[in-house]
Amino acid sequence: MNGDEKKYVEEAFLSNWIAPVGPHIDAFESEFASYLGVKGAVAVSSGTAAIHLALSLLEIGRGDKVFCSTLTFVASANPILYLGGEPIFIDSDYESWNMSPIALERALIDANNRNDLPKAVIVVHLYGQNAKMDEIMCLCRQYEIPVIEDSAESLGSLYKGIKSGSMGELGIFSFNGNKIITTSGGGMLVSNQKKFLEKAKFLASQAKDVASYYQHSQMGYNYRMSNILAGVGRAQLKVLEERIFLRRNVFRLYKKALETINGVSFMPEYTGSESTRWLTVLLIDKEICERSAAEMVESFNNHAIEARAVWKPLHLQPLFKGTQYYSHLPGKHVAEDLFKQGICLPSGSNLSLNDQKTVIEHFRQCVNHSFGQEAVI
Numbered sequence: 001m002n003g004d005e006k007k008y009v010e011e012a013f014l015s016n017w018i019a020p021v022g023p024h025i026d027a028f029e030s031e032f033a034s035y036l037g038v039k040g041a042v043a044v045s046s047g048t049a050a051i052h053l054a055l056s057l058l059e060i061g062r063g064d065k066v067f068c069s070t071l072t073f074v075a076s077a078n079p080i081l082y083l084g085g086e087p088i089f090i091d092s093d094y095e096s097w098n099m100s101p102i103a104l105e106r107a108l109i110d111a112n113n114r115n116d117l118p119k120a121v122i123v124v125h126l127y128g129q130n131a132k133m134d135e136i137m138c139l140c141r142q143y144e145i146p147v148i149e150d151s152a153e154s155l156g157s158l159y160k161g162i163k164s165g166s167m168g169e170l171g172i173f174s175f176n177g178n179k180i181i182t183t184s185g186g187g188m189l190v191s192n193q194k195k196f197l198e199k200a201k202f203l204a205s206q207a208k209d210v211a212s213y214y215q216h217s218q219m220g221y222n223y224r225m226s227n228i229l230a231g232v233g234r235a236q237l238k239v240l241e242e243r244i245f246l247r248r249n250v251f252r253l254y255k256k257a258l259e260t261i262n263g264v265s266f267m268p269e270y271t272g273s274e275s276t277r278w279l280t281v282l283l284i285d286k287e288i289c290e291r292s293a294a295e296m297v298e299s300f301n302n303h304a305i306e307a308r309a310v311w312k313p314l315h316l317q318p319l320f321k322g323t324q325y326y327s328h329l330p331g332k333h334v335a336e337d338l339f340k341q342g343i344c345l346p347s348g349s350n351l352s353l354n355d356q357k358t359v360i361e362h363f364r365q366c367v368n369h370s371f372g373q374e375a376v377i
């Protein structure tokens with residue numbers, strides 16, 4: 001928390017707006033939409049709820065195909081299952097680590113030949129960096145398939161100067177505790193289309209018909225954000241830019257200290273991409289470092305340093321066994337490579353310099369025998 005949260009929460013208490021309606025919600029939605037440069041936003045109870053609503057707005061139902069990035073958190077794809085849809089997973093490419101336009105094109109051509117095009121494509125922007133949206137949007141426009149941007153990890157990042165989450169038909173964000181800004185739990189759905197925004201609010205509040213009594217013609221959800229948490233969100237939004245600056249600094253220091261080690265490479269930031277570096281993620285070449293990423297994570301955790309593995313691709317998850325998947329190139333499985341070699345380092349906006357030095361020292365000790373030229377920090 002950063003300071004103003006208490007003031008906004010107190011306002012909610014004083015005005016007695018302790019409900020999933022109230023002035024903070026309206027203000028948070030309009031402030032968020034204007035930050036992003038979109039027509040409107042709908043504050044909801046989680047990022048997962050926002051994806052569920054987005055798919056509902058696109059009328060995904062039983063048996064409908066939905067393409068989704070394979071390298072992501074399971075929350076990106078679970079809502080496809082809620083609706084009885086069938087995910088088809090798309091691999092990453094090496095430049096962005098996100099959805100490979102080459103794999104997407106192959107999947108679309110195949111689906112078109114089968115006369116079974118997907119009803120939506122969920123593009124995930126991982127670890128603060130956007131997917132190659134020009135290529136992806138161009139392909140999806142060609143086949144007239146709506147795009148949902150899962151920007152849960154990329155709030156504030158830019159793609160060719162445009163904010164993440166504002167490029168597709170719908171965008172979703174998360175304010176879970178681990179995200180760059182948080183309301184402890186919460187999410188946001190954004191769009192430039194008024195019909196989507198109105199329908200999302202309707203569905204998120206139990207789909208109540210306009211009537212003087214309780215009448216319902218459609219199935220709805222209880223997905224609205226509370227006015228108290230929206231107050232927290234408003235204060236957090238004010239410190240977003242500062243946090244992006246801090247996270248990029250955390251990344252810069254790690255990179256400077258570790259990039260000279262043979263066999264270590266950092267998540268790239270490709271031309272046109274401006275990542276928030278929500279997390280600093282790097283790859284370990286097991287052959288050169290004589291340590292696997294999994295061994296490194298374990299060693300960190302044994303030393304009370306919270307390092308994490310990269311997301312396990314969804315097409316490898318037992319939950320999605322037998323699900324169709326398109327690799328980057330035939331025989332070239334990028335997400336699997338990134339999963340095997342990737343480590344997320346502690347990257348909090350409030351990570352102290354001393355703590356970061358401890359992480360760096362431990363990292364160096366782990367790959368001791370494979371030192372390149374030592375960098376000074």
Ligand SMILES: *Cc1c(COP(=O)(O)O)cnc(C)c1O
Binds near residue numbers: 046076152153174186
């Ligand atoms: C965190 C996250 C979500 C889910 O957000 P919740 O608010 O936790 O439901 C969805 N997609 C990705 C990529 C995430 O990292």
